Amino acid sequence: MAGTAAEVTEDPLAARLAATVGEAHVLTDPDLRAQYEIDWTRRFGGPSRLVVLPGTTDEVAAVLRACAEAGAAVVPQGGNTGLVGGGVPRDGEVVLSLRRLDEVGTVDELGAQIVVGAGATLAAVQQTARAAGLDVGVDLASRDSATVGGMVATNAGGTHVLRYGGMRGQVLGVEAVLADGSVVSRLGGLGKDNTGYDLPGLLAGSEGTLAVITRVCVRLVPLLPARAVALLGVPDTAAALRVFAALRPLPSLSAAELMYADGLALVRAHADLGPPLEDEWPAYLLVECAAGTDPTEELGAAVIACPDVGDGAVATDASGRERLWAYRERHTEAISAAGVPHKLDVTLPLSRLAGFVDEVRGRLVELDPGATCVLFGHVGDGNLHVNVLGPAPDDDRVDDAVLRLVAHYGGSISSEHGIGVAKLRWLALTRSPEDIAAMRAVKQAFDPDGLLNPGAVLPPPG
Numbered sequence: 387m388a389g390t391a392a393e394v395t396e397d398p399l400a401a402r403l404a405a406t407v408g409e410a411h412v413l414t415d416p417d418l419r420a421q422y423e424i425d426w427t428r429r430f431g432g433p434s435r436l437v438v439l440p441g442t443t444d445e446v447a448a449v450l451r452a453c454a455e456a457g458a459a460v461v462p463q464g465g466n467t468g469l470v471g472g473g474v475p476r477d478g479e480v481v482l483s484l485r486r487l488d489e490v491g492t493v494d495e496l497g498a499q500i501v502v503g504a505g506a507t508l509a510a511v512q513q514t515a516r517a518a519g520l521d522v523g524v525d526l527a528s529r530d531s532a533t534v535g536g537m538v539a540t541n542a543g544g545t546h547v548l549r550y551g552g553m554r555g556q557v558l559g560v561e562a563v564l565a566d567g568s569v570v571s572r573l574g575g576l577g578k579d580n581t582g583y584d585l586p587g588l589l590a591g592s593e594g595t596l597a598v599i600t601r602v603c604v605r606l607v608p609l610l611p612a613r614a615v616a617l618l619g620v621p622d623t624a625a626a627l628r629v630f631a632a633l634r635p636l637p638s639l640s641a642a643e644l645m646y647a648d649g650l651a652l653v654r655a656h657a658d659l660g661p662p663l664e665d666e667w668p669a670y671l672l673v674e675c676a677a678g679t680d681p682t683e684e685l686g687a688a689v690i691a692c693p694d695v696g697d698g699a700v701a702t703d704a705s706g707r708e709r710l711w712a713y714r715e716r717h718t719e720a721i722s723a724a725g726v727p728h729k730l731d732v733t734l735p736l737s738r739l740a741g742f743v744d745e746v747r748g749r750l751v752e753l754d755p756g757a758t759c760v761l762f763g764h765v766g767d768g769n770l771h772v773n774v775l776g777p778a779p780d781d782d783r784v785d786d787a788v789l790r791l792v793a794h795y796g797g798s799i800s801s802e803h804g805i806g807v808a809k810l811r812w813l814a815l816t817r818s819p820e821d822i823a824a825m826r827a828v829k830q831a832f833d834p835d836g837l838l839n840p841g842a843v844l845p846p847p848g
């Protein structure tokens with residue numbers, strides 16, 4: 387049930403929003419708001435003033451106009467699968483959930499594109515695209531909950547970036563509502579459109595601080611029916627990187643994921659899975675090849691030529707592939723089941739990634755001998771997910787140590803999860819004062835009153 391009539395009318399903003407979107411779509415009851423007020427990691431969140439769920443772009447515009455007039459800050463939220471606290475309230479903001487904008491349009495097969503509502507889940511769009519012989523270029527483990535609007539707003543990455551690029555690269559157009567309620571729309575899906583500033587590209591990765599994305603025109607890629615997945619045991623990170631470099635020329639290579647024995651053991655215990663290989667290996671590389679015709683032979687030949695591979699398992703049928711992917715994809719849930727992790731998603735130059743891995747583990751143990759560090763990631767992109775269990779969620783020394791080390795190694799403090807509120811303090815480690823000043827100017831131009839997702843992405847000035 388939504389907030390009672392009495393609760394809704396107690397807050398004049400709630401009453402005005404209820405008149406716009408319907409009382410059932412304005413949540414004031416703390417129990418109903420609760421799931422929108424904490425992020426997936428359970429590390430970030432806070433109370434909201436209310437949660438509003440508009441059902442159309444016009445309703446989103448009316449909600450933003452009402453909030454602007456009331457001077458109410460707004461946190462846009464998609465599937466609430468973000469990992470940096472950028473989609474949850476901190477201090478009494480209005481949560482604007484896009485979940486009801488879940489329309490999935492029809493596939494434009496000739497143009498290889500589809501227009502979808504911001505609240506459509508990735509899985510729903512994949513299903514529609516695949517029925518038409520096409521696919522979405524980005525894929526990630528939270529596909530059943532992650533929404534396309536949220537994925538664009540955070541420029542989500544996932545497992546196929548090395549082949550198709552991140553979410554920004556899949557965006558052919560967006561419709562979005564600005565803080566004052568005006569609507570900008572470029573959904574024509576033109577392959578080329580060189581007419582000034584690229585608003586869709588700018589909104590991708592803006593984490594709800596510039597506008598609220600309501601619809602997206604998504605580029606589609608050919609559906610590749612023949613797939614092979616290999617899980618390879620290797621002696622260390624450097625060996626995994628050498629194997630990746632040897633497989634990189636394969637045109638069918640679609641994913642290259644790294645994990646380690648400790649993470650694999652955690653996943654196995656959590657998901658009750660058997661061992662993937664006969665012996666345990668210090669590190670594992672999971673690779674996927676996808677093509678129009680069976681890529682198993684080309685993958686097999688390339689793997690056999692790699693002296694660093696100690697052992698391997700290959701799967702070509704759907705259930706076998708899913709079984710191998712589970713060892714990698716279930717890391718996130720296995721880690722969260724063990725505690726509230728510090729999740730530090732970072733990029734390293736490939737040439738320095740192995741050195742970073744060795745050093746970061748030592749640093750964390752020095753900092754807190756009780757800390758458990760689980761590493762995994764999209765090694766093809768130089769993207770490591772550093773997960774630290776043990777230290778209290780608000781113990782920023784962990785984040786500080788890891789992110790400073792990343793900067794020292796010439797990396798980026800956020801690879802694909804964004805800045806949110808989790809990494810605000812460290813933005814200046816890998817973005818220059820001039821970069822940050824330019825970002826502030828953009829924010830000021832789009833949202834002069836600072837009502838959209840305040841406190842995310844840009845640290846307070848001074």
Ligand code: MLT
Nearest residue numbers: 527544715718731763771
């Ligand atoms: C992943 O690669 O599985 C996601 O980025 C989630 C995570 O980092 O836990």
Ligand code: ZN
Nearest residue numbers: 544764771802
């Ligand atoms: Zn990831």
